Amino acid sequence: MELKVYRGHIRNWENLCQELGLSKDLTREEREKQILLKGYEKWGYELPNHIYGMFALAIYDESKDELYCVRDQFGTKPFYYYVTESGKLLYGTMIRDFIDNPEFKKELNIDMLQIYMSLTYVAGKDTFFKGVEKLMPGHYMTFKDGKINDVRYFTPEFHADESKTLDEWADEIHTTVQNVFKEVKTDDETAESFLSGGVDSSYVFALSDATMSDSCGYEEERFDESPLARKTAELLGKENTTAIIQPEEFFDIVPYVMYNMEQPLGDASAIVFTLGCNATAKHTKLCYSGEGADEFFGGYNMYRNAERYGDELKNFYVGNTNIMKEDEKKKILKHYNPEVLPINLVKDIYDETEGLDPLTKMSNVDIQIWLEGDIYLNVDKMSTAAGLEIRMPLTDRRVFDIASRMPARFKVNEEQNKVAFRTAAAKVLPDEIAFRKKLGFIVPIRIWMADDRYNQDVKAKFNSEYAAEFFDVDEIKKIFDEYVNGNSDLWRKVWTIYTFLVWYEEYFIKR
Numbered sequence: 001m002e003l004k005v006y007r008g009h010i011r012n013w014e015n016l017c018q019e020l021g022l023s024k025d026l027t028r029e030e031r032e033k034q035i036l037l038k039g040y041e042k043w044g045y046e047l048p049n050h051i052y053g054m055f056a057l058a059i060y061d062e063s064k065d066e067l068y069c070v071r072d073q074f075g076t077k078p079f080y081y082y083v084t085e086s087g088k089l090l091y092g093t094m095i096r097d098f099i100d101n102p103e104f105k106k107e108l109n110i111d112m113l114q115i116y117m118s119l120t121y122v123a124g125k126d127t128f129f130k131g132v133e134k135l136m137p138g139h140y141m142t143f144k145d146g147k148i149n150d151v152r153y154f155t156p157e158f159h160a161d162e163s164k165t166l167d168e169w170a171d172e173i174h175t176t177v178q179n180v181f182k183e184v185k186t187d188d189e190t191a192e193s194f195l196s197g198g199v200d201s202s203y204v205f206a207l208s209d210a211t212m213s214d215s216c217g218y219e220e221e222r223f224d225e226s227p228l229a230r231k232t233a234e235l236l237g238k239e240n241t242t243a244i245i246q247p248e249e250f251f252d253i254v255p256y257v258m259y260n261m262e263q264p265l266g267d268a269s270a271i272v273f274t275l276g277c278n279a280t281a282k283h284t285k286l287c288y289s290g291e292g293a294d295e296f297f298g299g300y301n302m303y304r305n306a307e308r309y310g311d312e313l314k315n316f317y318v319g320n321t322n323i324m325k326e327d328e329k330k331k332i333l334k335h336y337n338p339e340v341l342p343i344n345l346v347k348d349i350y351d352e353t354e355g356l357d358p359l360t361k362m363s364n365v366d367i368q369i370w371l372e373g374d375i376y377l378n379v380d381k382m383s384t385a386a387g388l389e390i391r392m393p394l395t396d397r398r399v400f401d402i403a404s405r406m407p408a409r410f411k412v413n414e415e416q417n418k419v420a421f422r423t424a425a426a427k428v429l430p431d432e433i434a435f436r437k438k439l440g441f442i443v444p445i446r447i448w449m450a451d452d453r454y455n456q457d458v459k460a461k462f463n464s465e466y467a468a469e470f471f472d473v474d475e476i477k478k479i480f481d482e483y484v485n486g487n488s489d490l491w492r493k494v495w496t497i498y499t500f501l502v503w504y505e506e507y508f509i510k511r
Helices: 013-020 028-050 110-119 166-184 199-207 226-235 247-252 254-261 269-280 293-297 301-316 326-332 347-352 358-386 397-405 419-425 456-462 473-484 488-509
Strands: 002-010 053-061 066-071 080-083 089-092 139-144 147-152 192-194 212-217 239-244 286-288 389-391
Touching (some): 013 028, 028 053, 028 066, 110 326, 166 397, 166 419, 199 226, 226 239, 247 254, 254 269, 254 358, 254 488, 293 358, 301 347, 456 473, 473 488
Parallel strands (some): 286 389
Antiparallel strands (some): 053 066, 080 089, 139 147
8 A cells, every 4th residue: 555645634633533443643644644554454445434624645555456546525636637548547736746647648528618707726636737627526537457436425415404693603603614624733733814904814813823914915005905904813813924015026026926836827816826925934834714604604795695596596507606797708719619608607507406505506616626625726826835834724514514414594685794793793793893894805906907117027928929819819919908908807808818828928938
């Protein structure tokens, strides 16, 4: 038995060591390795059902001459694989683990561009590299005799429990998150905590033993949440450090981000997150972050429209972003395939939630598609590049279990989102923070990118020879010109085209 690949963090290691007869005095690296190997010996393919935490791994079982690969329930860590012409399996938690293998043929999956132009991230099983696939969240696969067997071991399920009050739900959330925090790190580790002006990161910081928080800010006051973060830290009697992001460094680091992301990502907050990781890594190697609560507990403002959308959701809702419709893509893309539609990615998800309320359907799409494709990808790739380890205590099966039983009215109502979660957070935060309206991770890019001081590379990429391979250059220039001339709502379309071109240059022109 050999652990071939592993990245992650096992939270319930103490209980697992006891159950598997392992010493608790092992180093973390050896401890987790032994947990995985001994756990596989004992439970076989059921191994992931016994682990709380974040993980992607591959174990070679000599007795079966079989490779077993598994990814955690929500996809916090990535896992990629590729079958060569000779039938060999290349795999890893990074595409770069095998991209230089002589049997790997680097080819662009042009259909993915069509998905990307709507969603701004790589959703579903396929990637931008032809033949490279993701092992999806909650799946394991085996490779034996040249054949892949892909099995789904975890499916998000929702069963509303109408017996509890709002306060009872809040109590359960609070107690559970407190218990998760007991496992998030060991006593000999020291962590800091990312902090925005929002409730999720504030709640995590308040419950953690971290004394220092790390924030990003801007000189443009209307976009800058860092004063709220500093105020939160002050109210909690803790410290805060803020990295003020300048537009020059924002645009300068885009190629670094797209290279380390390994897939293009049109989420502008990823650039800021990268700069935040790089700044934080200068004074700590471990940091908490608050991802997961929005999708689990109804955190996005759009969720409050769920009832209004009703049964129509399955015809249009493909996740948190949908910036280009098919008619527009037909105009700008040179290789448009009418069979490649974002809605096809979520049809099975809607089948799973048939008969459930609209909010549950929306959040389930985001849990399965958006979290894996955008949020967790960004957290994993950019923290890894910075040499920073991030742990997300709100992304936990035990926390999700609460959300899966909670009726929609305790998640959103006409006035508020994340109702029960905010009520839980108010146990340790002032109401002004716990019930503050969600703003999202805002970036001043909508004004920066229209400025000739910062958009020269955007112009250059739009006019490049390789842009003309994929786009009708006149059409994308029209979008850019209209944006620069005052239609700031078009910034996402410009940015999504630009990030693809930067990524393409990194992987197909420079290398």
